[in-house]
Amino acid sequence: MRRSTQARVLSSLAVILYVATPTTIMLTAHETVRIDRLTHSAAGDVTADRHGDLLRPGTNTIHLDRGTYHFRTAGNAQVHVTDPDSVTMETSQSVKCIDPPRVMRPGPDTVMPFDIRGAGLPDHIPALTVTYGDAV
C-alpha cells in the first residue's frame, strides 16, 4: 500500500449576506457557486434552501429579497452592491468551522441548516472584494 504525494490545498471562503431590503448584487467568481437562503424558525432553528440556479463561472446578477443568504467559494470572489444600505456581509474561513458563525446556530439546542462533517483549517483563505455604487 503506497500513498501518493499529490498536494491538496484546502481553500474555502464563506460569505453570509444580510439583506435588509430587496436588492440586486453582482457576484463574480471563477467557479460554479450555489447561494442558499437561510430561514430562521420561531424555535430558533435554521434551515437552508438553494436560492435560484447554480451560478456559472463569471459575473452573475442576483436579485435578493429581504433575508439571510450564504455562499462559499474555493477561490477569490467579488461582490458588487448597488445599494450599500441594503446589504451587510460577514465572511469567515468556513462556516463549517467549529464553531460555526452564530447565524448558523443561534442556540445550543437549535437545528443547524447544514450537516457538517468535520473540521480542518484551510491552507489558504480566498479573498472577497466588495465594491459599491452604480458603476462596476
Added chain:
Amino acid sequence: MPSDLPGLAIHIGADVLTSPRHARWPAVRSCRDSLERTARLAAAAGIARQLQLLGARASRAEVIGALRRAAAELDRDGHLLLAFTGHSDRERTDPDSPPSIGWCLHDGTLPIADVAALLAAVPPTALVTVIADTCYAAALSGFTIPATVVLLAAYGANQEILANPATGFAARLEQLVLPGGQFNPLSTSYGWLNRQLREDSPDVERPRVWTNRLAAWSWPPFHPRPARNAGPPWTAGPGLSH
C-alpha cells in the same frame, strides 16, 4: 437479484463522538438515514451479509475488527462494500508534511491511511466499493490498494461538506441509481453517475466517482457482480477516460 458471488457490506455511521476533541462537534443528523440508503444500495448489489455500526458500535476497535474479518473472509472474487458517514478530521501535526486526514469514530480518529491499509489486505481480485459521505472523502484515492476499488466520494480530498441533509450524498446516490427501489435504466455506468453527481454541485463541494481500474467506469453502478468471465455487462469495453 442475488449476486453470483459472495459479498459483505459494512456500514459505519459515526453519529455519537466521545473523544475530547470531537465530543462538542455538531452531530451528523443524517447518519441513520444515510446508512439505510447505503444498505439498500448494497442489497441491490446482491450483498446479503450486512453489518451496521452506529453509535457506540462505530468505534475504532469494531471498525478495524470488521475490516480485518472482511479481508480475511472475503471470497477472491467477492464484493466488499464499505460505507462511512460522519465527521472527518484534518490535522497538520508536522509543518513539513501534508495534513493527516481521518474518519472520526465513536472513540477517536481512524486515519484513512489505516483504512487504506486494511483495504489493501482484501484479495486483489475482489471488488471494494467505498461510499465516503464525509469531508475530504476523495482522499482515499491517494492510496494504492491492490483490489479493484470504486470510490464514491461525497466531496473532494480538499473539500468540506456543508450539505442540506434532505439532499445528502447517500440520498442523491439512491435517487440516481435506485429511484423507487428499482434500478434506473439511465444509470448504465459509473462514468454516467460521476457526471450526474457533479452536474448539480458547486465547485466548492464536488462529489466524485474514482476508481483504480479503467474498465470500472463502464460498469453499471451497484449491479450484482457476476462470476468471473460471465460476460456483459461487467466485461464491457475499454472503459471511459476520466
